[in-house]
Amino acid sequence: MGKEDCCSTQLIDANGEFNFKGLQNFVSSVKLSRCGLSYAVVAIMGPQSSGKSTLLNHLFYTNFREMDAFRGRNQTTKGIWIANAVGIEPLTIVMDLEGTDGRERGEDDTTFEKQSALFALAVADVVLINMWCHDIGREQAANRPLLKTVFQVMMRLFSPRKTTLLFVIRDKTKTPLEYLEPILREDIQKIWDAVRKPHAHKDTQLSEFFNVEVTALPSYEEKEEQFKDQVAQLRQLFFHSISPGGLAGDRRGVVPASGFSYSVQQIWEVIKENKDLDLPAHKVMVATVRCEEIANEKFSSLMINEDWLALEHEVKEDAVRNFGRRLSSILDNFLSEYDAESVFFEENVRSSKRQQFMSKALQLVHPAFVSQLGHLRVKSLQTFKSQLEQLLRRGEAFAASVRTCSESCITEFDKGCSDAAIRHANWDASKFRDKLIRDIEAHVSSVRNDKLSELKAIYEKQITTALAEPVQSLFDVGGSETWASIRKLLKRETDVAISCFCPALSGFELDQDAFDRMMQSLKDYARSVVEKIAREEAGKVLMQMKDRFNTVFSHDSDSIPRLWTGKEDIKSITLEARSESLKFLSIVAAIRLDEKSDRIESILFSRLLEGKISISSRNSDIADSCDPLASSSWEEVSPENTLLTPVQCLSLWRQFMAETEYIVSQAISAQEAYRQSNNWLPPAWAIVAMIILGFNEFMLLLRNPLYLFMLFVVYLFGKALWIQMDIPGEFRNGILSGLISISSRFLSTVMDLLRRLAAEGQGNPAPGTSRASQHVSSQSFRSQVNSPNPVSSSVPSSYVSSNISTENDVEYTSR
Template sequence: MPSFNDERVPQEAAQGAASLQLIDGLGAFDEAGLDAFVRAIRLAECGLSYAVVAIMGPQSSGKSTLLNHLFRTSFKEMDAFAGRSQTTQGVWIARAKDIDPCTIVMDLEGTDGRERGEDDTAFEKQSALFALAVSDIVLINMWCHDIGREQAANKPLLKTVFQVMMRLFTPRKTTLLFVIRDKTRTPLSTLEPILRGDVQKIWESAPKPPKYEGTQLSQFFTVEVTALANFEEKPELFEEQVGELRDRFNNSIQPGGLAGDRRGVVPGSGFRISISDMWKIIKENKDLDLPAHKVMVATVRCEEIAHEKLSALLADPDWHDLDEGARKGLVPGFGKRLSALLHRHLSGYDDEAAYFDDSVRTAKRNYLVTKVLDTVQPAYQAVVSNLRNEAFNKFKQEMKVWAERPVGEEGFAVAVRRCSEQALSDFDKGCSDSYVSQAHWDNGKLREKLHRDIDAHAQTVRAEKIAAIVASVEKRVEDALTESAGALLDAASPDTWLSLKRLLTHETDIAKAALLSDIAGFEPDETEKATMLDGLTSFSRGVVERQARKEASQALLRMKDRFTTSFSHDAESLPRLWSEKDDIRAIAKEARSMSLKGLSILAAIRLDDDIHDRIEPALSSLLDPPSQEAIKSKEFSSDGDSSSILVSNPLAASSWDGVPQGNTLLSPVQCKNIWRQFKAETDYTISQALAAQEAHKNSSSWLPPPWAIAAIVVLGFNEFMALLRNPLYLLIFFVVYLLGKALWVQLDIAAEFRHGFVAGILSLSTKLLPTVMSMLTKLAQEGSKAAGVGNSNSDSTGRSNRFQEYDMQDFSQNSPSENSTSQGSSHGGSSVRNRQHKNVAQSAS
């Protein structure tokens, strides 16, 4: 066993590896050993943050074994092979290992031992009373089969201890933890009420001083019950249950913890004196004597001096200046000024209390120092907090200045390291300037918090900057890809997706190079680089895919535009004028084929090399659907196999063969529906073209059939010869022809009869007379202007020229009603009429 008398106590003693016999079997108290023990475990530094645990119970009941397993101490245990005998004599003390807060464990000599005999029970009562007086938690170790017994359950001992404790001390709330050893099959829920009832009866039967009459057990004690398995028969279960019980001793002094309310707990620095005095009182077993007159006077006077110095410090103008300055901001030389101020007032205490009892003087000085430091600590904390805020704000300002510098002047990581080191250096200098010599306050936690805040802010700025760089690069990629991808998809050439893949690879490589260059100053690791590059690759592909989906959503409109461009314009991109030579059906089929190829381009995304689709061959069946005989032959050849029928009709499937589901833009069913709608909307354009062609054919075939011409030549030969013999008839017929042609054009007879024969007759009957009168009026006016000019031949020629001019003028100035009629016709009909007007004008001239 190591000695605690040496000033240099081994480290293992502080960790609980060694134990000290605090009180020997004769009742001698080892004060020197206790003093060394307290210093070894640094109990004075714990203040009130410590707990005391004691154990009492019958001899050889496994108390030391329980403590060693529960608190990892090294109390001597009974050697079962040497026989059952007394192992622990007196009171032993040790520190628990790896338990927070600092926990002091006391192992008491067992009760009811044969070594002391039946009559020598004084030490048992003394040690039990000592344990209750100094401990926060008292473990009462008892065998399970002793529950309900009188002596074995320590009932008389507890009764005596309760009585003497209330007479000698002011009881404080203590936890009585009954540990039932070698638990049997009886449930704990059955054993616990029995124990609680026994303790309640002991408390009620114990004589009490008048001031404690009627007090309840719960006012001074908290009763807890737990049970453990047999250590030898069930070692694994025993260790598990001990581990669970050990967890309850962690943070035992916290509110609601196992240590009770801790009223009257002395600081760690006074623990030695407290338990030493308690043992003296218990040993003498008499009322507390008044202290010696010398000590009493020293106590009163030192307290007065301490209060006077504390009051003087609070009223000192220098302290007010320091306190006010600390609350407002930084105070230059704060540490030196405050240390000098505290030294002046503490020196005054030392001078006035120099001749009083040393122990009392020292105790009261420690009390004064504690009070003084508690008073000035808020100001010190304010100064240190201001130092921390100033260093942090300076770091943020430096980072802001860095952000405004030209790109490439200094990398982000280099700037962060420089600014961080500078901020921490400024904080350390400020703390050194604020150091108070009388206190040992540690600013390590605040410095760590400053370091964490700097790192967090740097990470935030870094994330924002990198996010901005990535967003900028992605914006450039999006701008470069969106327009180009849209143009390629709109063109819908056979190599559209190959061109898109090349475009995507090219722009992505450029963006990756730009991104790596922009983030080089941030010193990202390889994993971060790979993540950002993968994200950029995914983003670039997503831009193309979004554009593809956008174009696919307008597939019908794109198909109609391609059809209109191909169908309505010739190879030189000029509008078609449908003539008899144009094969409208072939042109329409070709235009639809081009639209169908565009649909196949927009049906799926083909940016991957492993996609080998058959979309275009499948869609070609829409342009040239198989005949019924072919379908029937395929159905018969499949021998009734439904799968082969589906293969023969790929547009009946829900997805394209060889195309992943995620790459599908338009499913086969959607393509089929789009084609059906496209075909329905383009049928009208084709029918209009056919109608225009037919109208052109009709407008250019005014001559009768060849057989009629031959009949007219044969039957009208005499009349024709008569006309040749008399030119006047020829002139009359020519004039009549011109008048009729003018009426034809003026009245637009072809357009009138387009709505039916009856409608045309009725319309012409209302327009014929006004038109003839208008023409005669104009001829009369022209005739009057030409009167007296020329001979009869020139007169005839002039009249003919004026008639031509009149006809052309009428042709160019149709009435509004006639224009409205012509506007109702189709584009093909308007073209035919324009050509008719041109022919008429040429013939008239």
Template structure:
């Protein structure tokens, strides 16, 4: 036991694998661990020998683990597993320093203690720091891959997995950015997890259910000490409140209460020591693994840096060239790998070659997809051009769409076949489906535009055919007005529907859609009539006055002679104007039977009293906003509105009648005066003759 300041440490397990029970109990008492309940965390570190694990822990947690003296050469410093309490960190944090892996002191094949200590660390720790050299990322041994494979597998069999955070610490970071290193580390861990045999209960369990993976990087302690210390100071903050929500292990599970930590740790080590199935790959397999990975990495780098690959990327628009060149380059890369790796373990060599092939294919896959996309765009452009040309040449729409689609989808298929990479089994059906979707969308768009043009053309024809004639019928306003309009609309609609139906036959529309379009034409014809009727109804007062003015005139000539029956003429003119009002009052396109004209005549023209006794109240038939038997949608002028319009009409025409009567009376007076003058003249002429006759007689 070593007590200096707040740090307290002890050797938990010695180099021979003996568990220090008494030392742990004294340690627990010294740091008052049992008082912590669940508020404590356990951190351990594993990694290659002489990789600076103890140095990192001492700077990170202010512990006093023994560090290697660089001037005395690289050798084993930490033996077994040491335990210490981190200083000035909340919550209480226990730190375990594990013996380094790959040490020559134990020999290359005596790796049992490495496996056992690593499994123990994973089993008891909330956070496991995995110390690794930056330049060794991707190497099996240096990156602890085989070790992790074994401990993952055995841990799931021996213990109920708990949520642990794996913090990969990349040491002696180079210029390569962390964001480029981190994905490689995460991918390696994921592959290890995916390939580890699991119990049936955890066959589909994702890595994230048992492990959180974090990655950080530190500069070289020996070459950039100040920068290293600054980075460690930042990393130290990660461990404050590590078990709180959002902390490094805020979602940990299966926590052992502090009072049971000693017993739990002893039992776990006992189970690990007694297990006989823990084993690492043989030395030759490990060498083959490391060397084949180096060869594969070298070939992959050469492939990406090759000038041919750059030229291929620039020639994406040349599908056949792309497929042949990429296939040739990949084959050359794999052949080069085979030549250099031929003497290594066959299973390892084949496995790494397969991984290299997968990486190469993944590298070129985005470019392949770009080629497919380019072929698809070119094919679509050619289709559009050919389709428009066929339609402009008078080819039937459905036939042009069918023929062009078949032709250019076949052209796309040929382009895809030329661009395919030999070793890839990539499915091009999605790109083909996209092209078909784009073609169908273009055909649908053109179809909609063509149908819209046709519809507008036939609607325009109906406008020309109906508008003028409907206006004429409405202004003439006789008993046959709506009957004539119905006959007119039936005739013109039948002609339009027949022509439109023939024009639609070239589009292969389903019956329902075709019926809907024909119905729209019919509805448009009715809409024209209704619109004209509403327009004329809005000017009905002026039209009534014009009709009255036309009809209210002397029977002969242009002068009121005084012999005309003005009241009768007035009655006829008003009756004709009322006819116009009744015709305009509602739309009758469905041969509706109504009594609008009769109602208006009785209410507005019949001056006879409907009551013979003053005690009887007369009901006004026009005191309503609806006509009997006429829906409101077809009503153009309500009864109440008709009454108001009639009142205005009478007011406007009364002066015309008054003036006519005055003119008639003036003419009568003039005739009477003329007759009187003529009589007097005659009388005067007669008296003068008698006097002359008498004078002659006297003479």
């Protein structure tokens, strides 16, 4: 590799300005950051124009500016320059310092000289001290102030390592080095002894700070070839200089190559501020900064890493298989990179920055973990729901199915959590697990309620079917044992339903309280069915009472419609019918599902039927505070069991009486009419007179067979007319109406009879004629009872007489 391959960079200019950008360019051009600790720094200092740049260029094939000898001995190197040593392994950075004792700065301005000397000692592994051979042993030698400066500033460095001071004696004479070196070392020792030391280093030997090496070179100007030969030999010392025993063999305190730029910049800043330079502390500081930079770089890279972005995208959509393994792999890669780049920095610093990086990285990826667990939780819940549904559809017991499904789903969720976990963090999945359990419990509760409701509905339907019609029919029968029968029926059907409901509930494994509540609710439902029917019956009590009245009043004991012939005792029949109606009223006045006795029936009978209160009672009677019917509650019946209050019963009874009064009147009228219709025969004295006066005619008929025959024919004809015209029926409604009706029908009947006789004579039967029925049947009463205005119905007006209120009825209807 030729000298032209390398160019130098001014690191610090004559004014002390640090060229950080130039340094970074230099560092990146020589790829210093890859070197770790495998690099060396060599600096040279010495008097101005002492051939330093010339030596470096020959030694390291660098390209530092050299003075042109033909233009005079002016200062050429200003500030500090750096270049890469060409062809030397490991990478060696060469620093060319501004010459000391230069007239350009003036004799009194040694500030930069001291600063640059301190800088060189702090940064370089090997410091070449260029000196003229003729200065050795001289009191006024040019290098004495330089050495003094070096030793003084060395006290301000708390360096843990020894720096190699390589004294290069220029323009050596014929005096062999063996003679020159002791003299030089003696000079150096004298200078060391003369330097003022801090108390801590009062007795410290020079060798504790420096490895002192000495070499001598012939004059470059006079013996160039020899110079070059010996420089070439000297160059060999810089190959593998960092190996133990090499010129830069002491690697303690070396800043890793990636921190070199920052380190030297900071060192110069500290030197410029004239502060003490604590290299170990500086090294920690550099490590801190660099490790943080590395960590930040890695974090930035992680944020845009393709694998991570893909994983993050996938987990937003759905649960990702091998989530933990993939995420761990990504993090491991970045941690490895961090470790590789920070390996040469302080252990404590880099592990602390590693933790910081890890913490930030975990914060970045944690939402993905949360998302993964969220998906797992939702999936587990869905699986639980579908599995539970399947088991229940198969008819498995509810509680056992819940146990089976929840165990399998939670196990599956736990497996998913462990799959999502990464070894870099101990993330807690318990919140998600708890939430899953809560969701499962909520779902179980909801399904259980639904299933229990379904089950209950089945048994409620069964109870309704078993109770509704029988209870209804018991009310229809309506006797003194009605409520006792209903209670018996209710108990029996409730027990049947409970006996089936109980085993059906066992599959739910309810706690005792819930189980009892379910049982009680079914029993309550059964009661409610009965109560509902009772309320319905109470709602239509008036109609039922009238029906009962009509049934009893219009039918005899054999349930045959009554014919009011005048022999019936309307008073007792009415009383009986009203008793039946009142009995029904007392039955539906209250719900009696609990076996408590009450006096409703006796109150109603005593107050309404036995005349202690009349339906036309005056207000003063109702206002009587002792009257049990002048109350809105029954004494022994609770309000919830009361269907009809006493006042309501009284009102209903009045209405009932008013609406059934007409039926009784009708019956009385019919009876009267029947009596009158049976009086059509002439009186007995008339019949006797007729027999006495017509005795001769009667005997004539008996003696003459022809007359007898004719009489027989007349009898037959009369009998036929009697039957055909239903003469008794016509007269049942009265004589006058009977005569009118018979006379109007007589002609047509005679004609009909003659036609029929003619037809029979010819063998053709005559068309039949309907038999007229004129009696007032009990059915006509029934229709009138339920008619809103029975008076205006089809009943003949002759039956309706307001004056027919006979003493039969007066006793019940008005007082």
